[in-house]
Amino acid sequence: MSIPESLPVRLSRRGFLNAAALGAASIAVSACSTTGPGPAEPPPPAYVEPPLADYVTMYAAVSDGGFDLPAIPVDKIDPQYLRQIVQDPTGQKPGTIVVDTTNHFLYLVRPGGQAIRYGVGLGRAGFAWSGDAVVQWKQKWPKWTPPDEMIARQPELKPYSADNGGMPGGLKNPLGARALYLFQGNQDTLYRLHGSPEWRSIGKSVSSGCVRLMNQDIIDLYDRVPSKTPVIVTADVSDPTAGTNHKGIAIDSGVPTG
Template structure:
């Protein structure tokens, strides 16, 4: 189909604004990638997943060729009875949804470790951490004794680019009980959309940073 220069400029500009809205806030009029069919999407995603040089540990840009496009962050139509602001983790399809107004949700791709499949139900975000330390659970240390150096008694693994929790972590509780369920960042971009050997719910570092700033403590979470 042949477009005039004016219509093409309007189309591309509209597509860029649409995806940029997922960075700055919630856009009520956004469409899904399939609805758009826009040639401008790759550059918009590149901006969304570009380098973050001002982080405590500067993050490089993400190589988007390593991730199926369906697992990249976007706002979509999503019908649910859950309240606005609720986090829903769909472990079957490797998606996390943050419920928005007017039947919308921000959708993120996730990877799931063994612990990510072991728990389901309702809970809430008890605390959030920026560049958290990591302490392997005892059963992991039993399997991998070399991880003893990062045990609780030794203070855990310091924050950094190689830390398994990545740039941010959300800690999930039921009442006063820690479920040991975590939403966290990862540098292992290949693991998004897959089941891996360890961990809970892992997200691209740029995505967990985005989610971390959007949700306060006490945010409800539903794991399906």
């Protein structure tokens, strides 16, 4: 039997149509599987400062460096001066310490627009110096050496003069459990952030000292900040350069050698 001449044509047309259909399907599948830009990655979550302990725990009695610090009666202190996390009002970079001498606050700026705020007490020296500095030196239970000018005003301090070796660290030492020594360049400003057993003076202006924190607070701050931490002392956190004064009243003769 002979094969009609038209059959190869029909087969060729059928093969063409089949090939075309397969090509179209392939294109459709390819179009479905084409990888374009995926959905945008969600932004990382904003930094949230870990919560602080409750006040009774934060200000509980503690043994430190061979000394027994008594508990602080938090119910007798204005709550605004207790350690807390707040929105940062300073606009400074994280890691900066800002001392607000108008409102008796010290801010440790944290990421995410937050700050840890501590209440402070201020003395004559605390109001006398303002400006930028860095934490050049840190000391636990520091020795206190009143300068000659202070001894001239208060002769009863002569036993603690530099010639007599200063006052050893301890519960009655005016620098408290910790001291942060502020420098500008290589120059000691004689300005200190320090502890104090006198919790009643927090939030107030007292007769002597620089910037004093409750001992439990200065221990917490000491552990959070490294050397070279920038410090701004100002009467106006919105304009830290206003009223800069670098002629402080010395309360300490300087960093001990060695």
